[in-house]
Amino acid sequence: MTDVLSAAGLTKQFAKDDQAIVALRDFSLTVEEGSFVTVLGRSGCGKSTMLNLLAGLTEPTEGVVSYRGEKLTGPDIDIGYLTQSDTLMPWRDVQRNVEMPLEIRGVRADERRTTAAELVQRVGLRGFEKHYPRELSGGMRRRASLARMLAGTPRTVLMDEPFGALDAQLRTELQEELLQLWQGSGQTVVFVTHDIEEALLLGDRIVVLGKLGRIVTDQKITLPRPRSVDALRVDPAFVGLHTAMAAALKEGSS
Amino acid sequence: MTEQLVTPPERETADAGTSGPVRIPVERTWWQRHGRTATVWGVRLLLIAVLLTAWEMTAGSLFDITFTSKPSDIAGRLGEWSGDGTLWQHSWVTIQEIVYGFLLGAAAGALAGFVLASLQLAYRVLDPFMMALYSIPKVALAPLFIVWFGIGMHMKVLLAAATVFFLVFLNTAAGVREVDRGLIDAVRLMGGNRRDIALKVVLPSSMTGVLTGLKVAIPYALIGAVIGELVASNQGLGYLINDAAAQFDTAGVFATLVVLSVIAGVLNVLVGLIGRRVNRWKPIEAQG
Known part of the structure; x- marks a missing residue:
């Protein structure tokens, strides 16, 4: 497997008055093609900063992000990014929101409509095409965001706690x-x-982050797929991993 | 490569619907639907009737009609002026001044607000100057405008435009500067350039600010035009007020004021209609 996305020596500082707040220090990570990597970390450990850098939204203070062997200098349409908060355009209905990436790429209107309709159906929002985001529940907005991201046909997808704000059932x-x-x-x-x-x-591989994006643990998850939450909870392998990760999180924050 | 994605099992629309509010049709009588509006309008009309009657009754006894006139006289004057065309001629002049002044000021204000607020540095440099100019009472500009443009319609149009400009400018700029950073980033992630960001995010997002500006500015267009006419003119409703007052014709002054408030009311309704169209996506409570 080849490396798709790699970060080398990333440091990000935010200047404020005479001080600089360090959000991420000397962070390195390589992600293999086709893998599902989950990054686990407590709030404020630089997870979102890291994703913003990987997405090309912000520039690192030091270090390089490379995508498919080339230095990333800005957002790339081949990388999809599902942010923590909803960024659906409130003045566009679901259909037009999902069409947006295609619209920007200059895809013809009828083609846009077909693709968007198909995606809306795939994420289970059929019948809600003409609804505005504020008329949807949190879960439906997430689905719409997911459909919009998929409309851009990204080969690499970054997700920042996409289901963090949802209730347990809906999250599952x-x-x-x-x-x-x-x-x-x-x-x-x-x-x-x-x-x-x-x-x-979710993951094939889990990376546990400590303070300032220090990598505490980086290991493969070999639990068989398909996985279901209910079965996993009583699986000894899962319980063992869970305990180990909890310990790693604790170690990382100290 | 979404083409390769596995399609999940077919799900019913109702499934997604369970996670949101449910809509059901409700039977309501005419009174339940419109009762509140009808009551409000009823009380409004009653209030006007009571005030006018009280005024009519007390005129001549409690008040001197030389100073306060009375409703029947005012109505009579309106009829007389409307018959000989005075009313229409002067109203038309004032309406033109308001409309041209408003359009000119609003267009310039919205454009300047949009452009300047998009340029961070320019906005910071010019902000204090704009505030200083905004704070000048526009009446104080009238003498200067007379020197520059004469006492014709141009001067009133520009005076109204100057007032409208700053209100629309400030509100538009505020709207542009409050655009959600996340939405801009979303468009950048889709590969959008600066033009896409301006047209697809900043413009629709700042519409609320622009509309607030337009709404606030409407009465000021009227004020600008009428003040211009009061300072120096030979036609328009402001001239009519001055002329009537000079002849101690209070009924004429009041009649003109009635016409002015009718014009203001119509203008406000117009802006309300635009706002409702543009803000369809907003929660119903937030639509003004």
């Missing part, structure tokens, strides 16, 4: 749907979360 439901969408797609996923269970359920 969407996690399973995400796995279904990903399996066999060949897409590479970097999924950031603070939830150990979620990280173990």
